[in-house]
Each structure stands twice: as C-alpha cells, then as structure tokens.
Amino acid sequence: xxxxxxxxxxxxxxxxxxxxxxxxxxxxxxxxxxxxxxxxxxxxxxxxxxxxxxxxxxxxxxxxxxxxxxxxxxxxxxxxxxxxxxxxxxxxxxxxxxxxxxxxxxxxxxxxxxxxxxxxxxxxxxxxxxxxxxxxxxxxxxxxxxxxxxxxxxxxxxxxxxxxxxxxxxxxxxxxxxxxxxxxxxxxxxxxxxxxxxxxxxxxxxxxxxxxxxxxxxxxxxxxxxxxxxxxxxxxxxxxxxxxxxxxxxxxxxxxxxxxxxxxxxxxxxxxxxxxxxxxxxxxxxxxxxxxxxxxxxxxxxxxxxxxxxxxxxxxxxxxxxxxxxxxxxxxxxx
Ligand code: KG4
Ligand code: ZN
Numbered sequence: 001x002x003x004x005x006x007x008x009x010x011x012x013x014x015x016x017x018x019x020x021x022x023x024x025x026x027x028x029x030x031x032x033x034x035x036x037x038x039x040x041x042x043x044x045x046x047x048x049x050x051x052x053x054x055x056x057x058x059x060x061x062x063x064x065x066x067x068x069x070x071x072x073x074x075x076x077x078x079x080x081x082x083x084x085x086x087x088x089x090x091x092x093x094x095x096x097x098x099x100x101x102x103x104x105x106x107x108x109x110x111x112x113x114x115x116x117x118x119x120x121x122x123x124x125x126x127x128x129x130x131x132x133x134x135x136x137x138x139x140x141x142x143x144x145x146x147x148x149x150x151x152x153x154x155x156x157x158x159x160x161x162x163x164x165x166x167x168x169x170x171x172x173x174x175x176x177x178x179x180x181x182x183x184x185x186x187x188x189x190x191x192x193x194x195x196x197x198x199x200x201x202x203x204x205x206x207x208x209x210x211x212x213x214x215x216x217x218x219x220x221x222x223x224x225x226x227x228x229x230x231x232x233x234x235x236x237x238x239x240x241x242x243x244x245x246x247x248x249x250x251x252x253x254x255x256x257x258x259x260x261x262x263x264x265x266x267x268x269x270x271x272x273x274x275x276x277x278x279x280x281x282x283x284x285x286x287x288x289x290x291x292x293x294x295x296x297x298x299x300x301x302x303x304x305x306x307x308x309x310x311x312x313x314x315x316x317x318x319x320x321x322x323x324x325x326x327x328x329x330x331x332x333x334x335x
Contacts, residue, residue, distance in 0.1 A: 001074045003317065004059065004098070005310025008051040008091030009083025009111045010137070011035075011042045014306030015058040017066050017073070020314050024121055026065035027307045029300075030054045033178065040177050041167070048086035055094045062306075070102050077313020080108025081330030082138065088329035096327050107313055107323045112139055112335050114308035115270040116151070117315065118297035121307055126266050126295040131258045133251065135279075136271030137163035137178070140251075142207050142258045143335070145268070148315045151335055154258050155207025162247055163273045165211035169218045169243045173236045183240045184276050186233075190241025195221060197246035202253050207261070209254065211247070218243050248279045252286055265292040275302040 002025070007014035016027035032050050036042050063070065078095035081088055092108065099106035116132050119125060131154070134141045140157035160168070163180055170179020175186070197217055200210045218239065225235055255267055267287060273279065274296055287294050301307055 001314060001317070002068070002072055003310045003314040004062070004073050004076045005109075005306040005308070005313055006055060006059070006076065006078040006091045006095045007111075007114070007304055007306045007309045008055065008087050009079045009081070010087060010304060011047050012304040013051050013054040013058055014304055014309070015055070015062045016306035016310045017062050017068065018307065018310035018314050020318070024307055024310075025068075026062045027305065028058050028061050028065070029305055030058060037177055040171060042084070044084045044086055047084055048090055051087055051090040055090065059094075059098065073102060073104060075099070075104050075313065075317050076102075076106045077109050077309050077316070078106065079111045079114065079309055080328065081111065081333035083111055083331060085329060085331040088331060089327065092327045092329050096325070100325070105317065105322065107316055107321050108328065109309050109312045109316060110333060110335055112136075112141070113151075114312045116143065116145065116268070117148075117312050118270050118301045118305075118308040119268050119295045121301055121311055122295070122298060124295065126268050126293075129264060130266035130268050130295075131255070131262055131264055132268040132270065133255050133274070134271045135162045135251065135269070135273035137161060137167065139271065140209050140211070141335075142254060144262055144264075148319055153335070154262070155209065155254065157209040157211060159210050159212040160215060162209070162211060162251065163271070165215055165247065166273065168215050169240070172219055172222050173231070173239060175236075180273060180276065183244055184278065186237045187240040187244045187278070189234075190237035190239070192241060192245060194238040195242035197221075197242045199246055199250045199253070202250060207254055207258050209250065214243070214246055244276070244278055248276070248282050251279060252282050255283060256286065256290070259287075259290075259292055267292060267294045269294060269296050270302065272303040275299050
C-alpha cells in the first residue's frame with residue numbers, strides 16, 4: 001500500500017510517499033521561515049496562502065522522485081489538526097480533492113501522532129510499549145504508548161510548550177525566528193558557570209511541566225544586564241546556555257521519572273525540540289546509565305514533515321480508519 005502524506009499545520013509544507021512494503025519512497029519539504037521571519041513569528045494568513053501555492057507542486061515533485069503515477073497512490077493522508085485552522089484547511093482540501101479525483105480514500109491524521117510515530121521511519125525502531133516525549137512549538141507532553149492509537153497522557157506543560165519557550169527566549173536575545181535552533185547555536189559558545197537558571201517543576205511531584213517561570217527569569221536576567229549597557233555576544237551566549245541547560249535538565253528529569261513510574265525502559269523523543277543536540281546527548285547518556293534506550297527520528301523528521309503523516313496515515317488505514325468525504329479539520333484536538 002502506498003500512502004501520500006500532506007502536512008500543512010503550521011509553517012512548513014511537507015509531502016511524502018510511504019510504502020508499507022518498501023518504506024519511505026520520497027519526501028520533500030518547503031519551509032516558510034523566510035516569509036515569516038520579518039514578523040518575528042508565524043502569520044497565519046501568509047502561511048495559508050503559501051500552502052496554497054506550494055502543495056500541488058510538491059505533490060508532483062514527490063511523485064516524480066518515486067517515478068510514480070497518480071494511479072500508484074492507494075490513499076492520501078493529511079494533517080487534520082491540531083494547528084492553524086486556515087493552514088489545515090488548505091492541506092485537507094487538497095488531500096480530499098486529490099483522493100476524490102484518484103478514487104482512493106483520504107484520511108485525517110493527528111499531527112502529534114505523526115510526530116510520535118516519526119521514529120518508526122528509522123531502521124532501528126522502538127518496540128511497544130514505550131514512553132514518548134513530544135516536544136514541539138505547540139506541545140510538551142509525556143505519553144505512554146502501548147500500540148498505534150493506544151496513548152495515555154502522563155504529563156504535559158501547564159503553560160508554554162518547550163519550543164515556544166525557546167522561541168520567546170530567542171526573541172529576548174534579539175535572535176531571529178524560529179528561535180530554538182538559534183539558541184542552540186549560540187549556546188555552544190556559552191559558559192555553564194556564569195548563570196544558573198531554575199529547573200521548573202522538578203521538585204513538584206508528577207510529570208507536568210511549566211516553562212513560563214523560566215521565561216520570566218530569562219527576561220529579568222536580560223534586563224539586569226542591559227542596565228549596564230547593550231548585551232555582548234558572550235552575554236547572549238551565556239544566557240542561551242543557561243536557558244538551554246535548564247530546559248534540557250527539566251526534560252531529562254521528567255523523562256527518567258516517567259520511565260520509572262511506568263516501569264519501562266524505552267523512550268521515544270519527537271517534535272522540533274528533539275532536534276536539540278544537547279538534549280539528545282544528555283538524555284542518551286543519563287538513560288544509558290540506567291539501562292534504558294532512547295529513540296529519535298532523523299533530524300529532518302524531528303520538525304514538521306510529510307513523511308510522519310504518510311506513515312501515521314498508513315497505520316491508521318491498516319487499523320480500519322474510514323473518514324467521510326467532507327473536509328474537516330480540528331485546530332484544537334487532544335490526542
Ligand atoms: O515540531 P515542530 O517543527 O512544529 C510544531 O509542531 O510546533 O517544532 C518547532 C519548534 C520551534 O519552537 C523551534 O524553535 C523548535 O521546535 N526547535 C528547536 C530546535 N529545532 C527546532 N528547539 C531547540 N533546539 C533545536 N535545535
Ligand atoms: Zn509539529
């Protein structure tokens with residue numbers, strides 16, 4: 001079975017072809033970062049317009065990459081939510097229209113399920129059950145996964161998502177959108193000794209997160225330094241490092257706690273923030289000491305992409321999901 005996947009929930013248009021027999025056959029991605037950069041964040045209307053322009057050419061590109069004709073596609077999967085409503089509508093409408101024209105089923109996929117299953121695209125795949133840490137721009141969640149569709153929320157952020165916190169901290173330091181990769185880049189030159197930022201919620205029992213206090217702490221630190229003059233590159237690097245260390249250790253502590261609580265030894269990490277090298281290294285080394293394993297998607301499939309939607313769609317189709325013909329999206333959709 002060959003499934004075309006279309007992702008348009010935010011600011012990337014991702015299209016991919018996944019074969020249940022042969023794996024990922026083709027994928028392509030168009031990022032709107034340049035479109036939104038001058039506004040310092042995603043402008044929903046501009047995002048929708050760009051998805052309208054890009055989706056069909058990317059579908060054509062993916063079919064060409066795989067030397068496929070449209071008649072070789074057995075189903076079309078698209079992100080039905082959560083995300084920006086206009087952006088979701090574009091992908092859903094394109095996917096449903098293509099599927100109608102081609103006479104194949106179309107099905108809506110949960111964006112976070114896509115992220116959660118992205119490590120399954122790798123050669124070394126985790127077996128069920130496992131704990132998943134989903135860390136993106138919109139979500140920070142720990143989920144127990146017993147199989148496809150068998151998810152139990154263990155904990156989540158009570159305020160900002162981890163990626164959102166990275167983006168806001170980056171803005172405070174005058175770094176361009178999206179801030180996560182920028183903080184990670186300058187943090188490499190930062191010192192771990194100059195500032196120690198609070199590790200939110202680690203003393204709090206349970207598996208929930210909160211990043212808004214860390215955001216305030218970052219802002220206070222920036223303002224205090226600015227009273228003595230403009231921040232130097234070293235100041236920014238040191239703040240970025242302290243911020244990143246605080247987020248990373250909070251995530252690592254909660255992951256360890258989740259594995260202990262559930263009596264599991266496999267952790268899957270996915271979503272944009274899982275591309276963070278420092279987080280990957282610290283998680284791997286701490287879990288290795290405890291005999292636990294950690295699985296990630298390849299860096300290009302950590303952030304939004306069509307491959308994870310094609311894969312999740314193939315699994316859902318195999319599990320018997322059938323959607324009606326109307327175009328429906330769910331901007332807010334708990335997993
Ligand atoms: O999963 P994703 O592409 O989109 C959402 O579903 O939100 O995640 C995007 C988020 C952004 O907040 C971005 O700043 C963050 O992931 N991000 C990172 C890194 N790469 C992307 N955060 C920290 N370090 C990174 N290397
Ligand atoms: Zn995402």
